[in-house]
Amino acid sequence: MKVKEVAELTGISVRTLHHYDEIGLLSPGRKAESGYREYTDEDLETLQQILFFRELGFPLKKIKDVLNSPSFDRREALLLQKKMLLEKRSRLDQMIALVEKTIQHAEGEIQMTNEEKFQGFDFSHNPYEKEARERWGGEAVDRSNAKLADMSVEKRDAMAAKMNDIYRKLAGLRQGAPDSEEAQSAIKDWYDLLNNNFGSYSLEAFKGLGQMYVADERFTKNIDQFGEGLAQFMSKAMTIFADKTK
Incomplete structure (x- = not known):
């Protein structure tokens, strides 16, 4: 099946399938006579596995690690x-x-x-926290959590409003170049906001965070509420900012 046919069958966007291919999570395994690559039945089974894991909140990197593990067993995965x-x-x-x-x-x-x-509520687990600890270390996460805990309600509301302002500004720029002066100025505001409110972000961590905006659909969905394609635009702009500022 061609990528468009798989998108129609599964309801996944062509852009998402292309992204899975780019990061090596799922690449079409057969090359047709036309030169286009096609998805095999085995590829579709792998895609189903990916979607089961996504439904359970697994990040793409973790799914890739699981599927590429020599010990991976499809039946055991389905039972789990x-x-x-x-x-x-x-x-x-x-x-x-x-x-x-x-x-x-x-x-x-x-x-x-x-x-x-309040029976049934459970806020003891942050689905992003384990991932953040693995990527940037527990100390940075602890500092971030401590800062949030110390904030007053008014300060949190003010910070959220500022975050939304930056999102909206970047959304208005997303059709342009991510390395433009305006885009880079707005991304610097984003970098400063994170460092001022959530602990110390190194340039490498900032760049990695931008990559998560497109690698993890949870981030993409939340950010793209301000404008389709914003997560992709921010990711590129953050990479450019980090590389230029080093």
Whole structure:
């Protein structure tokens, strides 16, 4: 199957499939007579594995490491994915039940204690934290968490507003060149904001963060809310900024 046909079959964008190819996660395994590369049935099975892992919140780098491991076994992976998805469903069922009880409470049908209102919530795990620790070290993450914990609500709100302003400014520039003076000025504002509020970012860490914006679809989805293609634009601009500032 050609890339467009795979995109239509799976609902994944052609751009995402091209990105998987570029990073070596999934490359079409057969070359047709026309010269175009085509996806085999085995490639589609691998793509299904990737999507199962993505549904469970695995970053692309981790998925690539798992699939390339000599010990990888597709059946074992499917059994593990089934177990994890069942656990995820159980958590969602708990949250749905909590919402239903809260509706009944709001309508006066039942009374909930304050403890019952928050049963089922679990903020003890940050899905990005383990990844950040592995990439940049635990010390930088701890400094970042400590700074956030020390911030007042007003300061956090002000910081969030400033972040959104920078996102919007970069979104307005994303059709232009990432190495333009305006783009680089806005990216410097982004670099300064991160360093002032989330601990010390080295230029290499800043560049790596930009790469995660496109390598991890969770980041891409959040950033592209301000404009399609913004994550890709920021990633390029951050790489240019880091390389030029060294």
